[in-house]
Amino acid sequence: MPIGIGLLGLGTVGAGVAEILLSPQGRHPLVADLELRQVAVRDLNRPRPIPLSNSLLTTDPAAVVANPDVDLVVEVMGGLEPARSLILAAIEAGKAVVTANKAVIARHGAEIAAAAAEKGVYVLMEAAVGGGIPILEPLKQSLGANRIERVSGIINGTTNYILTRMSEEGASYGDVLADAQALGYAEADPAADVEGGDAADKIAILTGLAFGGLVDREAIPTEGINTLQTRDIDYAKELGFVVKLLAIAERHGSDPDGSEVVDVRVHPTLVPKEHPLAGVNGVNNAIVVEGEPVGRVMFYGPGAGAGPTASAVVADILNIAAIRQVGAGGSQDALDPLLAASSWRNCRLVDQGSTCHRNYVRFQAADRPGVIGHIGSCFGSAGVSLQSIVQFETEGSGAEIVVVTHAVEESLFQQALSAILQRPEVEDVRCCLRTL
Template identity: 75%
Template sequence: MTIGIGLLGLGTVGAGVAAILSAPAGRHPLVDQLRLQRVAVRDLSRPRPLELDPALLTTDPEAVVQDPAVDIVVEVMGGLEPARSLILSAIAAGKSVVTANKAVIARHGQEIAAAAAARGVYVLIEAAVGGGIPIIEPLKQSLGANRIQRVSGIINGTTNYILTRMADEGALYGTVLADAQALGYAEADPAADVEGGDAADKIAILAGLAYGGGVERSAIPTEGISGLQARDVSYADQLGFRVKLLAVAQSEGTDPDGTEQLDVRVHPTLVPKDHPLAGVNGVNNAILVEGDPVGRVMFYGPGAGAGPTASAVVADILNIAGIRQVGGPSAGLDPLLAAGSWRRCRLVDPAVTRHRNYLRLQTTDQAGVIGRIGSCFGQEEVSIQSIVQFQASGGEAEIVVITHEVQEARFRAALTAIAALPDVKAVAACLRTL
């Protein structure tokens, strides 16, 4: 049985998908039954490394969606529109969809999932998070018997490359960012990566899968690495930590009505060197899932690029193709593979969440300064794990504090009092700590 594939986009990932479908030898035998029927591109005259029959190409993506020879629509265009509209159009036409579009799924995933369930088709998204790392299907299926307590990870390769080099070489952020752009790891406009938006899209998707209900993407507290200084990376190293941009989703219990309360966030974090995520370096990604009864399970590998992402896209195509081959459309949806929402989730007020913190203060080099800082923390019942003075010279000093876990509101109140002390010249850095 031949299964027709319609491809929306022939960029880096689209070309990778087309290359796999064009060379089925040595792969799963089901790949040989997939046929590329139509491909939507922006420019028909653009030269391409992969030679395709020109008759397959069109500049009209809706023509791909509506082609009767297309059974599965693969969306790898990126962006919010027209991608969202085309996905919904494919669903309305009774066609399953595979997409790598994290931005669309993070913002419109519930709308798309509801439309797919109503029409009886699949929308699979393995490539939207983690590139070639299989994390979406395990959260849907393999870990379905668990109560997920926490999902945390390094899910942006650009920022991980930058932070790795800052830690290993003592390099400045701007210098490494320029190198990342030259190597193709960072876009000309790197804001989505370095300001944390890309990671926030991905953790919104993972949180929805892990906890059974969507979260509001725009409400996720998000902090990137553009303001991070090499000095803090160095101090962290001396204190036994690596700095990573972490995306975290964790359960904070349930409301009386059964609504799951979640703490979902993205921010630079000091990770102890003996933690599994501390050794994830370069452009690699890793996602750590903590559940009951499985314990800790970590998924690690290349998080982006044509090969890994195309691998995930084709894996989703094969999932759908396998179901069509065995049962056909009349067999109904596999509830685990479709993974619709099954409860309500809400984000908790960040002020009531609890975290450990790293704080760097620029102060006068005077007796009693550390004591006065400690008193401000004590008044808010903030317990201090360590307090260290660095680089005292010229009548000034830098003081680095690491707290024990504390409610965010209490820590912020203490920080306000500390910033008002006459001996404190500046709050130079404030980061989270695992």
């Protein structure tokens, strides 16, 4: 029996989904059982890359949700509202939902999951993280028996493209961003990508699945690449690193009440050249999952674009279609328990002052005897062990001193920086990055 699909949005991803549904030849046999019944668009007269009958189109997304011929709602319109309300309306109507909307899931996942559990319907979201890379289902299923210790990765293709070109060509951030916008890799307003918000949405979702509990998306420490200078990328290269925007979630212990304490963050990071993430370039994404007993596994591939994202969306549709085919339907007993809010643990974000990591820091200082000794002495007094301390030549009379530390508690590192800046010859901290 055909499954009626209602599509909310016909942009880049929506058009990709429609194209798959309308051309089932050579694909999984279940694709032929999926029937596109109605599509919500903003403008009925806009030229479209795929032929669709006008009878399928509407400018009212609520009508798609309410359409009795629609069994499953696919939300690819983006944004928080009306996407959130439409997803909840579909659930209330007893319809399964597939979404690629990481912003909605990161902020309203608990509300949506609770509503789905009450109604006994599926809400699947593989396309929300990693584009065409299968990561959410593996975390829920293939790796479900593991004690996950850390999830880290490159989960924003725009910033990875920019950093790759800055590293390989020595190009400036502004020039590469303009090229990325011209190529369609970056939006006209690139803030969500370059300031780290997109990656923070995605790591919030991954955190919930990896550690079994939600974290406050707005509380995730987030730093983008928009203030990064080419010279730090060049210095990092000389020291044996590449710079990547990483999203990281790792276990940090537990509270007496059993709540998981997790360290979740997004920031530019110096990655050793021998690390598997160091070779992930261009618009590609990669996610490393570390757990017991599996060890370390990496998921790699295209992280965005019409094809990869539409592939993940239709894969979720097929999962639901397969369940219907074997007779499970949308009953409460068939509901994936890992999407049920009642099954999640309590999770909280760690106090950042107690986190422990390696650091890269670049000082602007006067080129005078004793400055390097002063910097080393202050770090030593705070209990900070150094991997390297190097002075780089500058065009002026000053000096740039770059320090890479061994792992140290953040509070001690900040204590050392404060002491270093007490000496007038050390003018400023020009850059401070974390290091894997």
